[in-house]
Amino acid sequence: MATIKEIAKKAGVGVGTVSRYLNDHPYVSEDKRKKIQAAIDELDYTPSAIATQLRSQSTKNIGVLVSRLANPFFAELFDAIERKLNLYGYQVLVSQTHDDSAAEQRFLDQLKNHQVDGVILASVENHELVRSFAQAYPQKVILLNEENKYRDIQSVTLNHYQATLDALNYLFTQGHRHFVYVTGGNYTVKSHGYSRTKAFQDFTKQHQLSIDPDWLFSQKHTATDGQEIARNLIKNSKNTLPDAIFTNSDEVAIGLIDELQKNNISVPKDIAVIGYDDQPFARFAAVPLTTIRQPISAMANKAVNILLKNLTGQDVPENITNEDLKLKGCSSNQVDGGSS
């Protein structure tokens, strides 16, 4: 393979001049430009990316970590990230954890040995480990759609509170007043999914809706759970049925709808049911489902924007406005990653 030295020799100039030519520096005469280009063409020269990386101390590589790419949610996320990063001349290195924290460790080590300039984590196994890396490499670690356990790592997530509120208000404008609320966590305790529950509480308070304790369900996760909820509602509600059900997941929603329909209760005519797609398998499900969709590519773009801004110090032009993001319920949480 040809090197810059050989080009310089063949063109009869110094290596410095060749380098300046390659990098569009000023002060290269038209005369030499031609000679250099001729030498490059003749020897089919391409600069070694490795050498450039070593000298410039930057790789233009970004690592992306997901648990499984076979999961369409992550595939879509990766796709959006790759598209955006390619626009800025960055290359993406994806790795899968398969829920193994050793793989996560290997992935993060790429920050240490300078294989990547930064990382986007769409999946985290060992929160302590990630945190230590985020502190050692501030500005280089971004969480995406992942619980920000210590709140001191830069992250981009769906604004669950706002998204839930939007969905509930939508149901309200449709005339619904009798709500059932289903959560995967705990209704009262600040556990996973609490911001959705908080939104529900604020919503009912704001509209002065009464909450029937029998219509609050906790620790529900599966389609079977959904079916049970439906049977429970039908059995216990002698006089009135609810007219809207908010669930924490699409699985639960599907089970619910299935069981309701078996009992000749029409969805959404008699009861509106809304799902929540943590994983967007819902798109492929048999039952068309109203669900709170995660704005995957908006989130990906946001994460990339933040990371590139950190790395280059320059604002990356957004191709989506902040207003769009807000409407879609996507917000970002920028915090300094700790002391440098």
Next chain:
Amino acid sequence: MATIKEIAKKAGVGVGTVSRYLNDHPYVSEDKRKKIQAAIDELDYTPSAIATQLRSQSTKNIGVLVSRLANPFFAELFDAIERKLNLYGYQVLVSQTHDDSAAEQRFLDQLKNHQVDGVILASVENHELVRSFAQAYPQKVILLNEENKYRDIQSVTLNHYQATLDALNYLFTQGHRHFVYVTGGNYTVKSHGYSRTKAFQDFTKQHQLSIDPDWLFSQKHTATDGQEIARNLIKNSKNTLPDAIFTNSDEVAIGLIDELQKNNISVPKDIAVIGYDDQPFARFAAVPLTTIRQPISAMANKAVNILLKNLTGQDVPENITNEDLKLKGCSSNQVDGGSS
């Protein structure tokens, strides 16, 4: 970040000794080992991968090109490739073409600028371009599950001839004698899918089965095509219906089965239908389908084995035997990539 020089200084030894220690060379005294390790621990040193790559002229990175990772077939392929390559200390750089040959060009350029040691192409847009790279970088380009147009590039594909023969013989042992054959190409001309057609022809000749020209269908690709075939068979076959149908794709098979069942013909009781999964969406389809499955991870392993053997000169231990591969109908076609 600490460098090897700083480690050498702190440990009171030469850089050569540190390097030898790091690379497990002999001739480093126990005394210095301890000192060096202490310095490494104290400064939290990790060797720069970039510097190592420059000096050793090898990156331990392999590029993988697919059209879309959101396609589960490619996601599975990538997964298998990554698992295998990680075992040998290689890192994977995936890129998606999205059917754009400019993206393919950018991907292949990574060979030129030494970002990757080799590439696996599971998708090709511009055959001429790929060929020129395969010739410029012999041993470094492997086709995977892609038509090997010029037959002079190393490639791994399903042995369609054998797989088809196996499937037909299976039907034969089940007692079927009246076959319908559906192809996406042309029955007589050597076009895409011809090796399957060849297998069918050899099969019928071997067992001296007569072929009804009305039971040969060409240029069929969609589920709608499948339905048409079913209607056609029912209408025209006054006296006898076939008892087995071999199709070139799962889409066609699904349409066929659907239409047959609508006409009260039971599958597989009355007629056996066999599909072919070029893309494994069949696994998620509503109708359980007998299909010729592509041995994805076996193909991926084979491709990686060949590539690593090319690169290192060493035989990579197979974790699947060749016998297994044959049974699964997977074969490889090793050809020299041209003159160096």
Next chain:
DNA sequence: TTAATACATGGAATCGATTCCATTAAACGA
């Protein structure tokens, strides 16, 4: 005791591109 190995080690040269520094030539202002 001497010669021949084996064991250990430091450090210069190297991989290939970038950048700073020194130098020279041309253009410009007064």
Next chain:
DNA sequence: TCGTTTAATGGAATCGATTCCATGTATTAA
């Protein structure tokens, strides 16, 4: 005409790890 910018250029130093070479010491063989 002379001093001062501006334009062009070559090449050494640099990024950080590896490897070869030279040198030195300890061990073994004869």
